[in-house]
Amino acid sequence: MRPETRGELLQPNGLRVLAELGILNRLLASGAQVIHTIEFYQRSGDPLGTLDYRLLDPPYDYVVGNRPHRLRQLLLQSLGDTPIWWHAKVEGLQRDGNTWRVAVSTPAGPQQVRSRIVVAADGARSQVRRMLGIRARVRTYRDAYALTIVPRPADFPAVVRQYQGGGTLLGLVPVHPDELYVYWSVPAHRRDEFKGLGSGPLLQALDREDPGLARSLSSLPAVAWTVVVPVRVDAETWVVDGGVLLGDAAHALNPNAAQGTNQALADARALAPVLAAALGKGRVDAASLAPYEHARRALAAGAQRAGEEAARLWTSANPLTAWMAARVIRNLKHHPELARKLVTLTAGLEAAPFTLAERLRLII
Ligand SMILES: Cc1cc2nc3c(=O)[nH]c(=O)nc-3n(C[C@H](O)[C@H](O)[C@H](O)COP(=O)(O)OP(=O)(O)OC[C@H]3O[C@@H](n4cnc5c(N)ncnc54)[C@H](O)[C@@H]3O)c2cc1C
CATH class of the missing domain: 3.30.9.10 (D-Amino Acid Oxidase, subunit A, domain 2)
Incomplete structure (x- = not known):
């Protein structure tokens, strides 16, 4: 590697x-x-x-x-002897009843696999997302x-x-x-x-x-x-019948959040039990997978918002914005509860943004 x-x-x-x-x-x-x-x-x-x-x-x-x-x-070591096709690329998906026919190109030649579930974890410019028929807004920063x-x-x-x-x-x-x-x-x-x-x-x-x-x-x-050059992704849905989005494919965000990998890990943690239950019931339709999206969407959106706000404050060439950013950081020591809120947001543990009153307290 x-x-x-x-x-x-x-x-x-x-x-x-x-x-x-x-x-x-x-x-x-x-x-x-x-x-x-x-x-x-x-x-x-x-x-x-x-x-x-x-x-x-x-x-x-x-x-x-x-x-x-x-x-x-x-992470690879923890997969044990789970087979992995290195340098493989999903080229096409076709729905066939309740399963997918997945066309994969590999260094050893093309392969076909059948699967009841496809997890699109192929990054911000995900092609598998498109093959699942999920629309997404992809914006370049x-x-x-x-x-x-x-x-x-x-x-x-x-x-x-x-x-x-x-x-x-x-x-x-x-x-x-x-x-x-x-x-x-x-x-x-x-x-x-x-x-x-x-x-x-x-x-x-x-x-x-x-x-x-x-x-x-x-x-x-x-x-x-x-x-x-980072991008932001907002997918219209994270789940369809037999398919889910995970990580940047669902919600790529501004790197100022330092959260993308963490959000992908949190997605995987939330998806595992939902997927196991759906497969156990023999129903991997969108409704059975929806609890995954419900558990994760607000937190991912919070990290997207926090990343953009941090980028606006920390990288602005506007002297007024730069002054405000400096003021916010200097004032953190006077407002321990707001400092804790900022750390909690940055840590990806909460999604609620600062209220207007809280912002004003940090600036004044
Ligand atoms: C400048 C910068 C700094 C960052 N800093 C941080 C940070 O400090 N902390 C943090 O948590 N995050 C950070 N991130 C974000 C983080 O790197 C991403 O959010 C994270 O890598 C997303 O993981 P992913 O698995 O969803 O996608 P990716 O890492 O993009 O992985 C997608 C994988 O899918 C494969 N693939 C693509 N197409 C196909 C296909 N058709 N078939 C099969 N496989 C395919 C690719 O080869 C790749 O291996 C940063 C990002 C940037 C740009």
């Missing part, structure tokens, strides 16, 4: 699922990092404030900095993200550091004792230019925002950036 040059944050809602699967401790043993706080800084390097996950009830009062391939390896992994300086603590202002956002996440994940929001017009720039722009930005870190990375070998 090829490691991607990126990391991810696993949030309390996802950690809960991994613990249930017996994977969390093994993930931590593989080097994934327990992180309690997110530190926010102005682009100039001035500290703004922190978001502390210890405001949540234990045991999941932290996030985990991780590389996605390490989690995938553990304005800004792209440049992602990379650099060597972690020995003195970089187990915290997330996020620098913002002037329309950019630079984040640093320890994902292993030796690895630091860098995410950087790139205005759409600089997307292509960025790909060829190597480590230069990172060092320049760090020199402004965190000179100590820039110095410790000054011998950085050429950085390979992965540039990603």
Whole structure:
């Protein structure tokens, strides 16, 4: 399995699922990092404030900095000897009574399988969703993200550091004792230019925002950036007769939420018992699968909303919005109950947005 040059944050809602699967401790043993706080800084390097996950009830009062391939390896191991067709692609679906005929292309040639249920977990631009006849609104976000992994300086603590202002956002996440994940929001017009720039722009930005870190990375070998343009997906339904959507195929969201993988894990956790019951009854129609969508849709929508709001605040070039964002973070320490609400939202444990009164209290 090829490691991607990126990391991810696993949030309390996802950690809960991994613990249930017996994977969390093994993930931590593989080097994934327990992180309690997110530190926010102005682009100039001035500290703004922190978001502390210890405001949540234990045991999941932290996030985990991780590389996605390490989690995938553990999930695969937990499947035991379940057969997997690698590099296979679903090419077509045909309804035949109560089952699907699934056409799959594989490196060994085309295959046909029959199945009573199809789970479309093939990402934001899901073709299987289309084959199931489910319509979705797919919207491309304005800004792209440049992602990379650099060597972690020995003195970089187990915290997330996020620098913002002037329309950019630079984040640093320890994902292993030796690895630091860098995410950087790139205005759409600089997307292509960025790909060829190597480590230069990172060092320049760090020199402004965190000179100590820039110095410790000054011998950085050429950085390979992965540039990603995220999309939002709103599917009209997540369930049809014999078919369900899961993860980004149902509800891709703004990466500022740091929630996509966590939401996909929560989907899978909610779907498993519903699917087992439906298959047990011999009825996998939309009505039997609907409890899955009911359990999950509001939470996923809450994460979508929170991600867009965070992106609006943290990456805006508008000085008034940037001032408000700084104000919100600075004021968190005066409003512990609102700080707890923000952490609960970010953790994916609740969906209710801030009321107007709460927003005003955070700004004033
Ligand atoms: C910049 C950025 C940063 C992010 N950071 C975080 C973070 O910190 N925390 C977090 O939780 N989330 C984060 N996310 C979101 C997260 O990466 C996604 O939400 C998550 O990968 C979605 O998982 P998925 O399984 O639904 O889809 P995907 O990861 O897209 O997987 C879909 C799979 O389906 C396969 N496939 C595609 N077509 C077919 C087909 N026809 N037949 C069979 N298979 C097919 C693909 O090969 C792929 O393996 C981030 C996203 C971005 C863009």
